[in-house]
Amino acid sequence: MTPALIERILGPRVPAVEASQHRDTYRRPRRLLTLSSILLGSSIFLPYWELKLKAPQYPDGLRVTLWVNRLEGDVQELEGLNHYIGLPSFADGAVLERTVSVAGILALAALLLAGHYVHSRWALALAGPTVLFPLFFLADLQYWLWNYGHSLDPRAPFSHAVGEFTPPILGSGSIAQFDTLAWPGWGLVMALTASALAAAGMVSHRRAYKPLSIWPRDNFTEAASDSSVGSQRNPLRRRVVQRSLLAAGAALAVGVGTSTSAGAVSIDRETQWIDLQVLIDATEPGGVIELAPGMYRGGVLITKPLTLVGTDWPVVDGQGLGSVIEVRASDVRIEGLVIRNSGSRLDREDAGISSNTSPGIEIRGNRFEEVLFGMFLRRSNGAHITNNDVQSMDLFVARRGDGIRLWQSSAAVVEGNHLIGGRDVVFWFTDKITVRRNHVEDGRYGLHFMYSDGVTVEENLLEHNSVGAFLMYSTDLVVSGNIFKSNRGPSGYGLGIKDVDGLKANNNRFVENRSGLYVDNSPSKVGVSHTIENNVFAFNNIGAMLGSTVARNTFTGNAFIDNGEHVTSDSTGGLEANDWSEDGTGNYWSDYSGYDSNQDGIGDTPYEVDNLFGDLQTRYPNLRFFSGTLAANAIDIAGRTFPHLRPNPILTDAAPLAAPPTLPALSFQQHKTNRPALGLTSVLLVIAGLSVARRDRFVGGHTPSHGDTSDRG
Template sequence: MPDRRMAAWAGRGAGILLLLSLAFPYWQAEVFAPQYPGGLRAKMYAFRVGGDAQEIDNLNHYIGLSRLDQFGRLERIASVPVAVTLAFLCWILAGLQRRKLQWLIFLAVLAYPFAFVADMAYWMRYASTHLDPTAPLKIKAFTIPIWGSGTIAQFRSVVGPQAGFYLVLAALVLLAVALARSGQTTSEEPRQARALLGAALAALLGTSAPGRAHAEPPPLQERIARAAPGAVIDLAPGVYRAPIVIDKPLTLQGQGKAVIHANGQGTVITVRAAGVTLDGLVIQGSGESLLYEDSGVRVEAPNARIRNCRIEDVLFGVFLTNAPDAVLEDNVIRGKPIDLGQRGDLVRLWYSDRPVMRRNRLTAGRDTVLWFSNGSVFEDNVVEGGRYGLHFMYTHRARVAGNRFFDNSVGAYVMYSKDVVIEKNRFEKNRGPSGSGLGLKESDAVAVLDNVFVNNRQGVFIDQSPTVPEESNRWQGNLIAFNDIGVAMLPGVQGNVFTRNAFNDNLQQVSVQGGGPLRGNLWAENGRGNYWSDYVGYGLKGALVGRVPHSAGNAFENLADHVPFARFFAFTPAAQALDIAGRAFPIFKPKPKLVDPAPLLAPPFQGQGTEKSSFQAAAMRLPLAILALPVLLATALERKRRVRGGAPPAGAPGDAGPVLEVADLRKSFGPQE
């Protein structure tokens, strides 16, 4: 029997909930970034975008996403009139006599949340497939999930419905009650209304749920499921289908002949239990989704051990998230053969303290990056062919020793970190557009000891490190040789101590980017400075330290610091003429960039990598050869003229040998030591 009183109140309640929903966000996107570890929240109301939308827009521009308020403008304008109209129709539903009209109102209100979700899905897809090609980070087009979590480049997002959307669903339930209680109904109508409402709610809550479909579990997954915790699973030679998930502590070993292949679908191996060991496996064929972070191995639990594995043709190599005390030893990790900007990181750590990485070879990836992973140890690895060979972000008390970084855009970059020791590494041929062997940015108490920086665009780059002079950075025993620029620093850098380093034949020993002198750094300690191959001073026989300080900087170098493209003219007669003018005329004499009060007369060690390349040697000698050519021609012509005029008189200098020979002569002023 109809109950018009209950139907009226249910309809009015539905209308009130629809109006009330406008005051609350329907959907929310939460973004986590390194500089915002607490997350940023964009709140999508029916008629506006609120929350931290502006900050999220600032992050989105790095990957080329447009501003959030650029999408769905017409829909937002229409949303309030539509919601008010639907609320009014809900209010009067019980008083209508025509059953078909009541059903039309119910279906119109039912379509409202469907239209919101569909419209949002359309604009999210549009935004993620129409990226700005000039964005700093080049990534493939992707699809943003409208419900769930995902990662884009180095940003993680969590998206889902909020209170406003749930109020609309509650209004639908009340409207279904009003429909069922108003007017005459057949025996089937209440059941049909319930079924329709249930199907609609299931569709709304289910179609946008996160995740990707997976096929039936592969046979290896079944073996893992049957294995007891702590078991050792020996894999015979062969190919095993993936993806697989390990959710209990066990050891999976393959003696280097067991291949686990995902055929380009998702992550090959996911570890979700503590104490898992992967040993001697060949791990291949991850997917190519930066959004889902498709990896060779993804670890989400502590105490993982990955040893003697060959991980290749993968987007991300090893991805550790909240996985402390992991060990990666003796692995070979190679990325997919795609453009550098589209690759994933060969190793990425996120909040995973005390990792140990030793004797790995990392090739053709994007970065090896450690975020918020204190106590890291990175020893005896080889990293080549990537963007950042090693990248520390907010990673303290770390040790980097015995590694070789070559043929990357940047060898290693330490950012926002403290108490890092970098020793006995070799940085070679790191020549990206703004590349350097080692870079420091806003990092304190860093010790850079006994390293070799050879044939890089910049041997070392220092940006506001340390942040306070009291937390000084120490540079000792390093060989900085044959780089375009030995050490590049920003003008405001203070608090660095340089002692017993060798600056050997860099095209420019020290550069102050933007020009000006360096202040607040020490270039000698305890009476020992650094070796400079262009030092023009002198010293006594047997002395270790020169008698006069070394002043770095000449007119042409100062010009190049202000106008970098002027380095094209280095070693030309024009550059040498500018330097001569600077020395000859005090008015043109530049102020020195730095003064080493105790320059060493010889390198303090016999470092490796001191041999010049043939190209560098030619570049250094060509200007001298050009200048010497007229002298040689004049000498040859004079000799020819003398030969035609007869033999030289007796006693005249000839080809018999030197007239005067001098050995072991040094100039000295003042009292003898």
């Protein structure tokens, strides 16, 4: 590097006379840059960002504190939650940033001090990184927050329920059942202050040293220096003032024009769309807005009680941006509308109708088309969602929103809705609700309950989903009169139950599922028992699958008809801790070959599940591939023929029914769909036919039962 280049970078030196006469002019930038350097360097000892998450199960909240090189707080607790949600480990994020941050910040502080000795425009290059550093930090933090919320492992248990999200970088927000609050730490405040001081120092620096690079040094005399500097600065000041006034005037003119046009125009002349927000704003609280047929611009906000009712299906179109209708008021009724084209961002939870703290909201008889979430209600107690049709966006299932999601909205009624193609219908922290006569198809979890007590689920049709319904971490549930049909996803449960206490499941139909019923750790509390009675399990791969440690479930009056396996355990071990008959009444088993000599409707010998192939499947799950084949039948025959091959029974029904029980007819009426009800009707006819055939079969002599233990040696 040549001396000339070094001199050019360092800039001109200040003459002694000039330095003595304008000492403050040249000291000011040094002081500002020094203070900025001290603040920035000290910021590494304080946290830069903090996040608090609060949910009902964490009343004191969880807290995360971000330093430039580490995370502190309730990190281990959140890592445990991440396992269920499917988030990456915190240790895998921002590795480079955390590694170089301390050294990088100290280097920036050193560059500020080096600016003392540079009197040219190159000083801007030394201070510029400090000015931009806080913006870079926030941008990088935003990137990693987005990356975490959009990198969910689809195999995680609850990834489908949470969906993709982006935690707020500042302010309040929500993630699933958590309310979040984020704010800057003192370290970031110091960095922002250092950035402002560095910017002010650079302005002061240029004002002080720029004249030295313009005028020859011999012009700096004791008499002329002040006037020379002043005469050169005045034009610059005049230009700045002039441009500021012009900018302010232009902004004022635009604002006036915008406000005038907004107040005067409510119909777009090109599209003929009506501005629905203008109608809402002009309506008094408690008023009624009657919408005639036509196109209405969505993206509206309702902040007062009112009724929005349509005639002949007016269309409210969100134009692919955000939620179509957002409600932040009580006692709002929305009825008779076509609500379409919400945004498609899961992190923003775009919905057809989104509400927050809207008790008493009523959503009746609407059609939702091309929406991400159909209805997303938060803290809306007493909501009524009835007779709506929801058609979700045609996206990969993990990218879809939920047809209906209720969060902390107790005493709600969800009735008569038809939902197709959504992800789930979700109820979280939502007590004492009734979910009745809904038709949910082509989703992932037809119905999904978590931490919701006192729920009634009755007369719903749940078909062609991955799972019909899953009940988790809830108490005092009634599941009655539902149809769980053809739910054949990877797990393929008609009804799944996990950590539930206080369940009564009766008069349901489980037809053509991979597993009609799945029970895991339910009931979970000692002293609690469940009753599963008068249900039909027909033509499933597995009628009912129970965990080997599950106990205190009573099965009575059920009909198990032509399932691949009527009942099995999810691991080795028996199911004798459950009761398979009550008060002398057991269940009907289509493969029971015992007899009823006194024709009292109860088989004279117990029924036992002890087939050899089923036992082998439990030990070697891959053998399920051969279920129903000739090889599997041959193994079962061998087990019955050679008693020493027969495994110990996993359950014994001491009072098996000799014929299928008479069950009440279902009152559910199926919605119009591309799958007619003939398939379900044929199933019920087959069940009736089997009933007649079995009655004939049990009249007469003794037929040996595979459950008869008299020939065991």
